[in-house]
Amino acid sequence: MSAGPYNYSYIFKYIIIGDMGVGKSCLLHQFTEKKFMADCPHTIGVEFGTRIIEVSGQKIKLQIWDTAGQERFRAVTRSYYRGAAGALMVYDITRRSTYNHLSSWLTDTRNLTNPSTVIFLIGNKCDLEGQRDVTYEEASKFAEENGLMFVEASAKTGDNVEEAFLETAKKIYQSIQDGRLDLNAAESGVQHKPSQPGGRPGTAAGGDQPGRDNCAC
DSSP states (O other): OOOOTTOOSEEEEEEEEESTTSSHHHHHHHHHHSOOOTTOOOOSSEEEEEEEEEETTEEEEEEEEEEOOSGGGHHHHHTTTTTOSEEEEEEETTOHHHHHTHHHHHHHHHHHSOTTOEEEEEEEOTTOGGGOOSOHHHHHHHHHHTTOEEEEOOTTTOTTHHHHHHHHHHHHHHHHHTTOSOTTSGGGOEEEOOOBTTTBOSOOOSOOSSEEEEOOO
16 A cells, blocks of 8 residues: 555564565565566565554554574574564465475574564465465464464465465554553664655655665675
8 A cells, every 4th residue: 555755653673584585575676576486586684664654543654674594594584583473484385495494484583573563474475376385274283372473374365365464564553552562762773754744744754655775784
């Protein structure tokens, strides 16, 4: 959903994590640009994208950090966990090794984010059903046992990509409404931008139209 410049009430910070090659950058590109990048290069360090959505009548800007999955970049990418309101943890349904590593990714997320961070598990590449190496049932059980939301999605077809990003935002927004998320805490991953006359809030971070940029780090 598009919106005019600065026309939002909140900023939610997301991180996308998971092994190299699971399709994290492609999911980000599909969500922010509505396009599939067939030859999506592996992320070096961290990349960044934004999009404005609407939840319960509130415009929310998602700032999404796409992290590298290679072990040699873990020290760099771990610094982006702090202050994340949402974490999308991705595996590839055609590569069991990426599923087997989820426990390690989840441990990092739980240790490095705040207790209110919403974690959403995504089984990517569900369009490759004939190459499936991880069943829906076992991933669903893993998600249930660890208190995670879960969908299988396809960055190629767009199936369930919107749902993953939007349902995460809804859960974060509900935590705000329930008073379970302290907006004054730096680690909350949420900034409130009350509108000024003309619909322009105070200081804003980054651009406001859907987009995706390389991050120099």
